[in-house]
Amino acid sequence: MARLESQLLPLGDFKPSNEWQTHVNAIFYGIKGPAIHHHFQTYVSRDYRLAHALADAFLHDIKKRGLAEDPIHVQEWGVGNGNLAARFLSRLKSSDTDQTVYPRIHYTLCDYSEEILNGVRANPNLQEHEGRYFLKPMNAETQDDFEPHSVHKIISNEIWDDLATSVLLKNDGMLYEEYLQPLLPRNISNVPPFVEQFTAKNLDALKNHPPFLEQIVWERSFQRTDITDWPYGEVILKHLNRLADEIPFPINTGAFQTLERAKHILAENNLGYTSFDYGMLSDHELNLRGRPYYKLYGGQYTSMVNFPLIAEVAQAAGFDDVQLELQHDFVGRNLSEKVLSALELVQMHPRISQMEPWDADLLMLQTLQALNASYRSPYKSKMDYPALPGTPKRQRKQIAELAKNLSATGVPDTVAYITASEVAGAAGRLKKLGYGERDLKRAFDGTNQPIAFGHMTLR
């Protein structure tokens, strides 16, 4: 252990988790741009079903409300590759049969990373909606140059988990806060100016180094703290008082700031702030010992979202109506069927836990192929499916062959939503791949996982 530590160079001092989290994420998004999706997919980065459900709910709300404003201002915060906006606008265009809403839409894609916005500019699916969408650099935690009461709807997917998050733990009436320190193996960080560039978030210089984000090692420690002067300190204390000792609780302070920004800019006649993210949906999950409270994806540092606390803070920030449900229930209601992602289906396979990673990749591709026999996407897209480093030659060849033969109108992503009837339609083929009859039925019963995807709307 001592030997390993001596080979690691600290990139700075111990600081509260929220400070290092936002620091490293600004570097991650600032240097990677659309390449973030080599590290993770989201429910909107290739699929369309969540975007369609959102567009349908939005159109329904506007018609019900009789919203007469022209333009109707929609903002999306933290936009990734722009696919959510593209699919939302396409669905709206086709569902708005009397064309009374789509032509009035002014959809602004807001992001703090110039690299991300450059990727969005190049998204051909968005270009079809020229005149309806606009791009704006902005930091969702701090932005204050929008006109007050000027926006009718705000949307975000998987941004709260990226924003500043403190971690608190209580023990015998005392509170402790998590501190982090980033370290790198010396062979990566031995270029003398590296630490300065990292400290200064010098994106132009950091881009020229070989990949380093994945190799950061995070040291952790908990230190005594007092939160009485924190924003919403009283709400947080009341929240913690009903929870168990010795469990780390994420306090998503950056998300609290987005609530304040949203409250400030939402028009009187607004349709709310809708946010999708993953984390703990109730006190039951918050109180599960050993549940994750952070996760790393290719160097990106994400925190689980504490939805119950966000709801309590939202009320304190002036939102009267806070609705929370499972994201799967929202999408399923839109399709009048139960849904799950292709990846969740693959995880139900009886042999998945014993498979080598490349065999799991082959199973995923074969599962997609089986589903594609009945699945039809309204959009054409070709999925890249690169083999993982270390995949043996034979499996690498099989992966390339299967990926090449995937239908362009098939399931668009490994985390795309699929319905119970699509799985039932492919049941024969799936059973040949080793799925059991009971697994296929059980797949839609929901899981008891501590971490789930949530859909929250605040008005």
Ligand SMILES: C[S@@+](CC[C@H](N)C(=O)[O-])C[C@H]1O[C@@H](n2cnc3c(N)ncnc32)[C@H](O)[C@@H]1O
């Ligand atoms: C996990 S990605 C999600 C992208 C997209 N919404 C999706 O679901 O595919 C997070 C996005 O939020 C952006 N982001 C992170 N922190 C931000 C901040 N403080 N202000 C604005 N954008 C931010 C990142 O640049 C990135 O585009």
